[in-house]
Amino acid sequence: MYLILEGVDTSGKSTQLELLRTIYPNACFTKEPGGTDLGLKIREMILHQGVKNHKAELFLFLADRAEHYMNVVQQHNMVISDRGFISGIAYALANHKDYDLEFLTHLNSFALDDKMPDFVVLLETNERLIKERLGQKSQDMIEKRGIEYLLRVQELMKEVLKKLEINHIIIDASCEIDEIHEKIKGFIA
Numbered sequence: 001m002y003l004i005l006e007g008v009d010t011s012g013k014s015t016q017l018e019l020l021r022t023i024y025p026n027a028c029f030t031k032e033p034g035g036t037d038l039g040l041k042i043r044e045m046i047l048h049q050g051v052k053n054h055k056a057e058l059f060l061f062l063a064d065r066a067e068h069y070m071n072v073v074q075q076h077n078m079v080i081s082d083r084g085f086i087s088g089i090a091y092a093l094a095n096h097k098d099y100d101l102e103f104l105t106h107l108n109s110f111a112l113d114d115k116m117p118d119f120v121v122l123l124e125t126n127e128r129l130i131k132e133r134l135g136q137k138s139q140d141m142i143e144k145r146g147i148e149y150l151l152r153v154q155e156l157m158k159e160v161l162k163k164l165e166i167n168h169i170i171i172d173a174s175c176e177i178d179e180i181h182e183k184i185k186g187f188i189a
Helices: 013-023 037-049 054-071 085-095 101-111 127-134 147-164 177-188
Strands: 002-006 028-031 079-082 119-124 168-172
Touching: 002 013, 002 085, 013 028, 013 079, 013 119, 013 177, 037 054, 054 085, 054 101, 085 101, 085 147, 101 147, 119 147, 119 177, 127 147, 147 168, 168 177
Parallel strands: 002 079, 002 119, 028 079, 119 168
Antiparallel strands: none
16 A cells, blocks of 8 residues: 655644554655655755755655655555655646646656555645644745745645546545544545
């Protein structure tokens, strides 16, 4: 099983990943970017140092994705990932108006050796939750782009899932933590 848990920052992915660890203790839990040594370096560059060129940022994410797929996803029977190519495409679309979904899908498919996840869970948040949760933490370079930007990325994630016809579920992130967890379990069962 290859499951990607998607959502913009503060949507509750980390909480749900911890709950999934309790029921899938033998699964490989990973994240994009950052699931490999290269990914950790790329994550630091993008989230904390900042990359001013959107094309460079796109290719850094793709490099991480290719490395991650080969060295993590392909090496395990059950992989649960904090983010993946859905958010990668959505962030790229939000950053550069000249990109299109077909172009980005082709690049990501190349990085993933044409393999798609079995399941994608998107935790859908709202402006109130983002404001509340961002106020409780220090912000990385992407979060500093603003709430409107994060909401735009979220809408693009939904569009990508719909257009690519990937097996997915969208769950309201404002629901109770246990309710969200039950919905995820029911979806992947």
